[in-house]
Amino acid sequence: MEDGEPENSGGGEEDSMDGVELTPGDPGASSHHASKPPTGEELRMIKDAVNLYQSSSFKLQIDALLPNVRPSTKDSRKAPLERFLHSLRSHLISMRAVEPQNPVSAARALAKQGIAVPFALPHPTEEVKWKVGFEPPSDINVVGSWANQICVKRKDGVPFTVDVTIEMPDSLFQEKDYLDSRYFHKRSFYLAVVAQSLSTSLEVDTFYQSTLGDPRLTVLVLSPRKGSQNDFSKAHAKIHVIPVISSSNPMPLSRLSPSHANVRLPGKSSAGPQPTPIYNTNVLLATYPKLSLLATNALKHLCPAFSDAYALLRVWANQRGYGEGPICVRGFEGKGCWWNEVLGLVVFGEESTSANKANVRKPLGKGLSSYQLFRAALDVLARQDFSQKAVHVKSTNGHKFPPDEYTSHHSAVFVDSTSTLNLLADVPSTSLSMLRYDANETLEKLNTSSESDNIFAQLFLNDQTQLSKRCDAVIRVDLARASKKQSAYEFVEYGSSDNALLAAISKTLQRGLGDRVQAIGIFHPSSKMRSITDAHNPLLSTIYIGLTYNSENAFRLVDHGPPADGQDSEAGRLFRQLWGDKAELRRFKDGRIVESVVWEVKTSDDRAHIPVAIVRHLLRHHFGIPANDVRSPQNYFDAKLRLPDEVSSIFQASGSSSGFKSALAAFDGLVKRLKSLGDQIPLALSSVSPTSEYLRYASALGPVPIPQSAYLALPDSYRYLPTIDVNLEFEKSTKWPDDIRAVQKAKLALLEAIATALLSANKITRASVCTADCSGSTIQQHGPSLEIYTTEGWAFSVRIWYDREATLLERLSSSVRTPARPLAPSEANPREQREAQQALETYTRQFIHAPRHHRAVANLAHRFTAYVGTVRLVKRWLAAHWLLTTHVSAEAVEIISARPFLGSGAVLPDDASSIPRSKERGFAQVLEFLRDWKPEEPIFVPIYEDSAPSSEPTVAAVSSKQGVWTISTSEDNSGRMWTSSGPDAIAARRLRAIAKEACKILHSTDIDSLDVERLFSHATEDYDVLIELDPMILPRYHQSINAESSALSKDRTIPQEDDATPRPGFDPAWLLFQDLQVTYSDTLKFFYDVYGGRYIGAIWLPIVSGIRPFRVMGGFSSTPEQKPNEKNKGTVVLNKQAVLDEIERLGAGFIKKVEARERS
Amino acid sequence: MALPKIVSGFTVLPVAYPHSRHIIYAKAHASSSKSSKSTFPADRTLFLVNVPVDATERELSLFFRYAGTVERVIFDQNDLDDTELQGDASGSGSGSEDEDSDAPDSSMEVDTEENAETRPRKNRKDKKRDEPAPPTVVPLPTSPHRTLRKTGAVAHLVFLDSSSLSKALTPLPKARSWPSSEELRGLARYRALYDEQRPPLDIVKAHADTAMELYEFELAKSRRQSAYRKGEAIVDEDGFTLVTRGGAYGKTLGGGVGVANKQFQATGKTGSKKKKESKEKASFYAFQKAEKQRKAIMDLKKNFEADKARIEKLKQSRRFKPY
Known part of the structure; x- marks a missing residue:
């Protein structure tokens, strides 16, 4: 139910249609004893679960999931809402009419009462002849997913949405209202009058909300006020009041087809008015809710698994940011009805058009299980490129508008089953590419993974919106300084300056990046509710652009354009217009002279930056966004892998x-x-x-x-x-x-x-x-x-x-002396x-x-180009947290880092879409894995060619001092080769905590230089002992992640007498660390950054804490200590300070200070 | 805080450190073991617990100077071996090899003889009591450096004079500061160690060559001593032929009798013969078929129930709340 407005109307407020109970029975109900043979019924159910779902456990998990994403069906929760809806209805019907008047003066009158009228572009003027007015709605309906009882819970505890349409009487409208946003102005005024009335007379909080920031799609949001008589907060819902028009409205339908130009701008050039397809679509939306409600309802009754499949699809989409939330893929806000229609497409198939007569999508039938339907829908989303090939869902009465009009005026076409409108009219094709990519990835996972629990969680339970692990490059763009030089036409067509800008950015990036990327995602927060005193949404300040690379082309050095022969050919002009001063004519080795763009690369690092550099160039060239406002963490990560x-x-x-x-x-x-x-x-x-x-x-x-x-x-x-x-x-x-x-x-x-x-x-x-x-x-x-x-x-x-x-x-080493081996x-x-x-x-x-x-x-x-980068980042990160080599071997890191690339079970094909193509993404995925991996679970990583695990690795019983990780490969079945010595339980727990923190930092979407630094900065508060080393002596200090330049000065302060010969590999800090580890293995646990860390950290082991009896082989340095009220004399306690003094002696010459800290 | 003078029978000897007080626990050595008698004379040996990790013999001697002259310090049993072996390797030739410090001293001679008999090919370069004189091994350079031991370690300290023992065991009035010997520590030690481990090539060569010579010598010697001779099977008094693994079929030492392979030794099974699959048909009779089907169905149900139980458990942990 994040379908803000468009879902539809129909049933009236008391929709009595019961959700069809279609889960094939509760599996729990019928099984009594495991020992009894199953009844025929049970058997059929079990077989169904196995055959119709991915696996029986997958089905059970679906059954467990679904009740959690649906609104409660308890009467106690619903009743207050029902009551409120009744009083809302009676209030609306009894509202007083407002005399028609000039829109500007009408708005002024409302403004005096503190109500803004969210007029759309172009704003009305004093001179206009038409008038706005108000009459009580001719019809009021509950529509959308709530009415159909298919609504699905939304992220972050956002309440369910109950869409209520109020039908504006036909008498308020005229035939020409489709022109120049007149209809929208009238609608806005109508809404403002309703807002004014409701905010004063009903005890609810009222807000405006404009989907995608488009004032034409503004709705009135009513949310319960706690403790008032109309408190329906128990239903966990809010009400969207949506003004609509009846199907008998005076505006001629034919004027609203995509090819019509319905906005006349003053001073327009000779070219004549341009078609306004999105504008037209938004007008058509006014009649859509009721149609959609009926269509969905029919579908729901026709196809028993529909509502479950819909819920799965929505949960899947919500987890990936196709909906509403703080970081969403652009364009899918308020597209609730679209997801129904996708399922409708699966069930009904496609309407034939002249273009696709040959291969019309066939209906899949209505008997599918929810999982099959879901999967079929994903398949549609993964395979169908809506921007290349128009889709018309099979409709009962054919096309309303000629199909060609859609293809020529919309970037992507998906016409709904009532053939009223193109649901994807305002969805940029970049977002569709992102959706296609995500669907593909999910299908890949379903096809390759063997662990169904894990896959279920990845599909539905885990939040997948984190950009850093989802996109190869994440670019944060500050829009504050973007020049909004789009034409007035574009403003009117797209509804707001932001929308026009983003549409242009989306188009430009897609042209510029072309086949370098699999998908471009433009992410930004979805629209928020605003006070009814604000006419317009605040402007978007920041967007994120996520790129998913195509590994073959992403890092290409040269973009070839059209050949030079026609200097003034259209193609050449477009190419130069796209690239600006970057475009140049070049002659290539094969003799061609073509327009081209060459990306300068100095180091291999630079090469990985090409796609981001392209984005930066295009944004600057076309939108005047300064390079500083287009930021990507790549540089910061690169710097971590380089010496200063x-x-x-x-x-x-x-x-x-x-x-x-x-x-x-x-x-x-x-x-x-x-x-x-x-x-x-x-x-x-x-x-x-x-x-x-x-x-x-x-x-x-x-x-x-x-x-x-x-x-x-x-x-x-x-x-x-x-x-x-x-x-x-x-x-x-x-x-x-x-x-x-x-x-x-x-x-x-x-x-x-x-x-x-x-x-x-x-x-x-x-x-x-x-x-x-x-x-x-x-x-x-x-x-x-x-x-x-x-x-x-x-x-x-x-x-x-x-x-x-x-x-x-x-x-x-073998001690067995068998009779057969007397010579042992x-x-x-x-x-x-x-x-x-x-x-x-x-x-x-x-x-x-x-x-x-x-x-x-x-x-x-x-x-894999990104693999080594990932390994290096993970190593650097682990080292920065004092764990690499000291606790986690480099080889173990290399194997773990291969996991995102190779998958866990069946080997992923090399071109699988989920494989990271940049080290940053690989790093984010490894971090996430480290956060979620419980060390007691063995993992298998197929790093040796394609062999599958020969046998399930088992966890050997390990003592607390040994490593707890089991990472098996086909060459090392027991999985202990690189982890037998660490990390032990303490280090592994630390590592998980640090990984968790790091994921949080990465997820906090503000991708700032500071944050990346924070990833690598290690908090030393947790250590009981900090041993400070003299950086001037440490041979690796120059590699340190935060080396102080003073210590790196080239001047030699202390001349060493014995430095006549080079000492390759000599690192006294590491030698000291090893000595300490061996010497105090039962007293302290040490941590150190092998890359020139200045400190060795240590924690006291719990086994030596407290007062304990004196033993000869105690294994720790002790001092006598008696319990205050005990006479037993032979007790000792760890002599901490003496240990520290000894450590200081062991490191004489390069330990500056040994500092003990008291932990709370 | 006042220290107790004695803890569990050990005298508490405080050692002053720069910022703290380290404790060494001391006790007169008392051992029931016969073997240690000669190494640790009962009346002169002080048993120490919790010696500083980097203590050297010299430092301990200096520390106990107030009690008397220290003859030697033995840090732990294993070190005993090490020191002696080292002396051995460096060609002093006089050290009696005692691999197993538990072995009685008196039986030493016999022991080596036995070893030589039972171990003809496994040679140790240190068996060289017999003539002719073994070749001397050129030692790799070693400078005295500190050995770090695990914290809380024990040591035996042998005084020259038995009167020192009681003096050492009287509690100290105040902490004595820890002396320092000239062995390098810290950074200097690591540097020295690094350089020492990379000796000049000619010394390496000399060392390797002489060590190999010694090995050859030992090999030859043990061959001579060994009861085994090439070409002669060894038959003990009960008439059994001794065999060992090797060659294609195993071999006697000298003779030609086959010997069981490793797998047989380990498992007691011969691996070569594959177990014959039973040819009996599993579903021949109608009841067998029916049972099989029933079992398949039961398994299906069992797995399903198991899945269900698992999901139920996951449900308990609120895992199915997606957001």
Whole structure:
């Protein structure tokens, strides 16, 4: 029932038609015992549920949903409304007539009583000959969805609308009233008189409301006043009083067909009056409500599932902003009757016209279930382009106006079943493209998803109006400075300056963006009620433009226009008119000389901005909207993935080119060099596999090389040089020792050989073997690595993959000594086993899964342009909230971020419409997922080609210290490979809370620079302990999200004595973090932003709080403490300050301060 | 606040930190275990709980200087292994290897012998009591640096003189400040550690080569000692032939007897033979068919009921209010 006005009339106030009860019975009523065989009835019902609906649970959910969206049928709620309607009727009928008089003076008289007359354009003048008057209505009816009992609850608790038509007597009108808005002026005056009378004599609040801000569609809204005698607030409804005219009115119908020009403007040029199709439609609307009521009622009786299907369709549409609310797709306000007609089209089929004789839509019949009807309606909405192909719903008595007139004068045509008017006359075709897109997306979901609960929620229960996750680009346009230079004709045709402007914007954008986008949505708040002292709606201040990209064309650099041959051809003129100074003649490689527009691109970031740049250009060129008023958060997001300019300029000075492409080139160079070593190393190299996020475009910040010379000149806060992980595999050889420790030594020898060979080839600056804990006899976690520092300034960390290691480690770690294995290492002690176990896990992750994962992600990066951007934004965001790497592994982020692109169940086709085409949208979708994802639910993400889940992932029981996420892939069925160490329950809960907050920020529609900053700013109030580090020392500080430029100054204040050699990958903050985490794993939980965060945050774990008995293996630093009234002496309490003092000592040299905070 | 002098039998030793007071709990070492007797002489060993996380031997010695001279500090049982092994690896050659500190000292000799017998191929470079002298491993450079331990850790402190023990256990009048040894800490430590882990290539080479030599040596030695010889099956006194997995059919150590595969070991089932599907027809008799149909219908209903119950539950949680 958001159908403001047009729904229709008919039944009179006491419509006695009962809603047909058509849900096939309440399933709950008939089942008694699960053990009894079902009766025939039950069986039929169950079968129906399965066959006629998506699934039986889908049907049950529909049944559960529907009562919640309908008005209450209780008499106690309805009775006051009924009573009020009666008194309204008697009041209206007994109103006194007003003598006909000049409209201007009549309005003046009303204005004295504080009532404005909402005159439409062109405003009447003193000189006009015709007069306005008032006589009591000749008929009063309840119409629309309320009368038909099909009304559906609206969003945000907006009350139901009861449409009441008051029929203005024919005597007030003349034949020529269709001209120059005379009819509308008379209607406005009539309404104002009614408003004046009702506001004074009935105890209700009265408002005006103009659908779409069009004064011609103004209605009078009566809402209950609490506690008055007419209080019908129990019915949760408000009444729209709509003046209409009878079908016998003196205006000739033939004058109102779309091709007629009914407004004569003074001083109009020679071209003669232009047709006014929308104006005509609005006049026709005055007779429509009654017709529509009858048609809908007939449909409802004919087709039992109609009202349920209608409810589903409306709920679906409301959840997507096709209706009323704070952020709505333009044009669908007050289009309640249109949704009926869409269902009518499904049931009745199409009226044939000369244009579509061949393929008229066939009626689908009236026996469909509500879900089938809904789905068929979606199918219509998804497939039918109303602006290309006119639709005439099958009507009983043929066309009233020639169908061609519609096609030539309206942008989109959908003629209702009474053939009275085009319901889509004032709906811009951009909005229809948005609707088509949404319907398509929903159908895709219905076709691919396997989880019916989830899909039901997505269809009907979840709010989908959030622009950031719905559109690839969201542009906020401030209209305050837009020049409204549309002609007077357009003002009159569209009803208001806003409408004229938006119609023009819509047309221009559609022409300019063309096939770059799948859909353009223009969003703005729907019209609000206003006081009856205000004649007109306030002007729209802001609109949002949402673009949904077409991935193939969106980022095209050149728009080709018509060929140059006819400089003054019509096409060329239009092209130049559209693009203004951007249009230029160019000669292309293939010899063509065509009009074209070339979009300048400096960086890859810029390329993603082309569509928004086009919008900005067009809005400035055509509507004078300054570029500053057209804002998109893209730039802010981009800035998050870039080093600040002053930082990158310092790196650029060193001369090496940075970024993923250069990193890949450096990697290729390394591979070549390694392959060329040939005989200089003892074993032949068989493969080199990268495993680093820097080589798959997936690190939040692009990698930056630092050549040695530059390195030494840089201050400490710039000196972070990422190491790029690479695995080497050698040919099989029998020379490898059969002992894990000896294997490590052999690796050392091999790496040393490579290092020496590389150095002698003299292409690299430095190569050193990193022997981390090689000297001891413990089994190493990672094994030795070779660090190669190239002359261009890239650092690689190379490890050797030896496949028998797994067997050796397995042998060590398994403790089972079966009779068949008397030779099992009998002396293996638990510690060795544990170490071997850990080493085996590391081995599997590092050598088996990491390369596979790398390939899969690199593959995704090529398939989906927006994927890596999404990953990078999510990483940056997680890091900014101190969770990335410290709690959530980068690989887990990469897998989760693939979810919007790949879907959850069946693999989405690559061109599925729901796939984000911009990183901002992907980011918003990932955030939403993180907000809604309960960690105990395992998820499956098909990142490895197209394999479906082989088996349902199950959640392993996890202890509180382990990670709680289960993200399975076809290569990792248990889903713990990248999440076994985190996030644990605490971190996961934090993450959800932060994601929730972030979604809220994104949803708060004001897309401002500030808000995006807020997404990435981390509140530190929640931490018990804040460890402040010295930014001057942190090598990654330049990557920090909010680095202070003072700390980034290039002047070196503290010269370091031991900085003769570069230290690739050296990050003391990270080392300290790891040390702290290990040392205080049972006392504190630490959080840190790996991108150069200045603070390490920590919270005390609850398991060490309070007074507890002293134990030798207590595992925390304690101090004796007695409970005040207990004699037991052996109790201790956590010695917090001493722990903090120790931490300060551990970080001597770069901890500035350790601050404990008391949390309330 | 006044500290209690003793908590659960432990003497409370306050340590002054810059902004606070850390507590070390101390007690005379008392162990029932035979093995620890030699390592921890009962009358001279102080058992400490909650030593500072970054404490070094030197620092603890300095802290307890008031009580007497400290002979050595053992941080925990596992570290014992580490220190000894490390000494071993760096070629001192004299350290007696005691992998399992629970193993009785006296049985040590026997133990290694046994190990060598039962583990012919799994070699450890540290078995080198026998002649000829094992090759020495060139150590990777290590500078003394702090090892961080988990907070609340324990340590054993052995005094040179038994009189020191009681002195150490008398409560301190006031907190002693924590001494500092010259081992690097904080940023300097991380830098040093980083550099140390990247030794010059020639040292790496020397280390790797010598370590491999040692490995070869150990391998050769254990082969010599091993009862197994290539080409000879081993038959124990009961007449069983020892086999191990390997080769195409498994092998005896030397001989040619097949051995069960891994799957058999794990499950006790032979995987090769597929279980024969029963050929019996499920719906041969009319009653079978009827039952099948009935079951299908019942399942249908059961699933439906289950769905319904689930939706009902969702309904309770007011999930079906779209807005």
